[in-house]
Amino acid sequence: MLELFSEAVDKNKNWLPKDGTVHYYGKLLTLAQANHYLQVLLSTIEWKNDEAVIYGKKLVTKRKVAWYGDKPFAYTYSGVTKLALPWTAELLELKMMVEKASGETYNSCLLNLYHTGEEGMAWHSDGETDLKKNGAIGSFSFGAERKFAFKHKQTQEKVELKLEHGSLLVMKDVTQTHWLHRLPPAKQVRTARVNLTFRTIMQPL
Numbered sequence: 001m002l003e004l005f006s007e008a009v010d011k012n013k014n015w016l017p018k019d020g021t022v023h024y025y026g027k028l029l030t031l032a033q034a035n036h037y038l039q040v041l042l043s044t045i046e047w048k049n050d051e052a053v054i055y056g057k058k059l060v061t062k063r064k065v066a067w068y069g070d071k072p073f074a075y076t077y078s079g080v081t082k083l084a085l086p087w088t089a090e091l092l093e094l095k096m097m098v099e100k101a102s103g104e105t106y107n108s109c110l111l112n113l114y115h116t117g118e119e120g121m122a123w124h125s126d127g128e129t130d131l132k133k134n135g136a137i138g139s140f141s142f143g144a145e146r147k148f149a150f151k152h153k154q155t156q157e158k159v160e161l162k163l164e165h166g167s168l169l170v171m172k173d174v175t176q177t178h179w180l181h182r183l184p185p186a187k188q189v190r191t192a193r194v195n196l197t198f199r200t201i202m203q204p205l
């Protein structure tokens with residue numbers, strides 16, 4: 001269909017050349033809505049400094065994190081286990097938007113707060129054992145626009161895209177098996193970014 005006015009975001013495009021599926025849906029929200037949610041998230045989420053065990057040492061990162069879900073799921077991330085908090089009203093609204101846009105469901109959300117461009121996230125994949133294998137991950141971004149990058153684990157091929165204020169990115173299928181992703185530091189960025197990754201945690205029977 002010919003779209004005369006909206007910016008051309010091809011929601012059906014797979015950004016990965018092979019071994020996985022990444023869709024970028026662009027902005028799901030107006031600027032006013034995205035600004036509203038950014039303010040609500042900054043003020044209502046229980047942000048905590050992230051702890052990670054790297055080479056057996058417990059490190060505290062500048063980036064802040066939070067973990068919410070349908071139940072107090074235990075989630076082990078970078079060697080540290082956290083229990084999910086119950087959804088806030090706005091997180092439930094955002095979860096429903098991501099579910100509708102992506103055609104997938106989620107039962108939990110990991111949130112990251114990057115205060116400035118000096119904070120980022122190193123190369124990793126989200127293949128933790130308690131995550132549903134090949135489950136979709138819906139990544140909703142607010143605040144400072146930042147670059148996001150993928151790197152193929154075998155060939156080192158790279159794919160980069162920009163994540164806009166109020167936009168949705170979805171990673172699914174075998175993406176986490178074959179690709180790493182990261183949020184590179186961006187020295188020129190002086191404002192905060194909040195990212196929500198909606199996920200499916202396996203429920204013990």
Ligand SMILES: O=C(O)CCC(=O)C(=O)O
Binds near residue numbers: 148
């Ligand atoms: O901040 C982002 O866009 C990505 C965060 C991420 O990769 C993660 O939380 O696993």
Ligand SMILES: [Fe+2]
Binds near residue numbers: 181
């Ligand atoms: Fe990730």
